[in-house]
Amino acid sequence: MTTKYSDLALADPLKRAVADMGYETMTPIQAQAIPVVLAGQDVMGAAQTGTGKTAAFSLPLLQRLLKHETASLSPARHPVRALVLLPTRELAVQVADQVKQYAKYTQLRSAVVFGGMDMKPQTAELRQGVEVLVATPGRLLDHIEAKTAVLNQVEYVVLDEADRMLDIGFLPDLQRILNYLPKQRTTLLFSATFSPEIKRLAESYLQNPVLIEVARPNATASTVEQHFYLLDDDDKRRAIRQVLKDKQLRQAFVFCNSKLGTARLARALERDGLKTTALHGDKSQDERLKSLEAFKAGEVDLLVATDVAARGLDIKDVPAVFNYDVPFHAEDYVHRIGRTGRAGASGVAVTLVTRGDQRLMGELEKLLKTKIELEHLEFDGERPHGRANDGRRRWQDHETGDSRDEARRVRGERRAPPPRPAASAPVDPFFSQPYTAETDAEQAPPAWDTPQRPRTGRSANIKPKRAVAALFKAPAPTP
């Protein structure tokens, strides 16, 4: 198989554009997909992000458009010949930029349409006529209804990040769009991950697709060093700072599961003295683009984001990714940590795990087909207990500054828990037991699926699933 761009049957303008970008050797997905697309076949491609997917479909697609010129169509009819659909606005911008690069020496015109921006400039551009349209679903439907996008002559459709495009939230819009397209067309479908259900659904949109798989699907880049730290919610922010310091990391992405959580965490980290920006879907498009630019320009240390930033975003040199929350969907873990260690660079992925994340961690182990070892993070100095992570001041003795538990112990109250362990020894949050160097030496952090207590007496009657789940519950407070 040829792996050099110079060996490909690409038109001269495309070869020049590729050379301008300094590309000589194709990546595996490119080497496999380009000949197939050039041959006009449907593709179902599984490839991790950062492997050159965009070039893998845009180059052969542009080549096909050049080769089969639809001659003498009036520009007033502005037929779109190739449509590329993406699940986020940022991705649409990114892919559109690349398509423009590859097409710059050809007569082919491209445009990008997405929401959150004035429709008028987009409409004007579409009226000029474009051969390649890059879009997010919602805004594209607006343009279809306004008759500014005419899709009845589309020859190629690309669904990038297809697993997301086919999920329940996007499917109705996607279905409506596909109904506007001719049945006779080439469909290219790419995703980093393929669940069995998505695979089945995807197949219903394709005709005799060629399956291309360059890495094991759902695999994570081997250049990424992954850690899972088991800790309390209260210690999460401190853990981020500790890891940044230990590993000498300049910048990082921090992922949260909710928009509100993202905004809150960004503010809190800012108070901690880190330059931080937030990115989520409730921000205006202008703010979203600015956040991303500030991170790219190195003006901020941390980009705190929802999963809007999990997929496909190609930012060079993101040295680390933190999962402040364990992602709801295991596949999103793969996408999130795919932001680091791109194009062969090394990266660090740190997931902050709490006791409540048992189920999600189980799903992650299933997806990654590996047993996840939980680690304890060594904090410099004392374990923090001055503030809860919601910002409220915790109870403290006025004079000594002791915690409530410590004060009770000093007063000799019966119900006071054992003294806090030595300053630097981390507490095992699993069982809220003192955590000492000796126990640490022999006792690895507990595995998720290993029952830690013998099931005897009453608990033997509980269904196994519940019994294991019970282990993750904090011991009930004695009345």
Place this chain on the structure above:
DNA sequence: AAAAAAC
């Protein structure tokens, strides 16, 4: 327990 995509 959520996010994204349209006004």
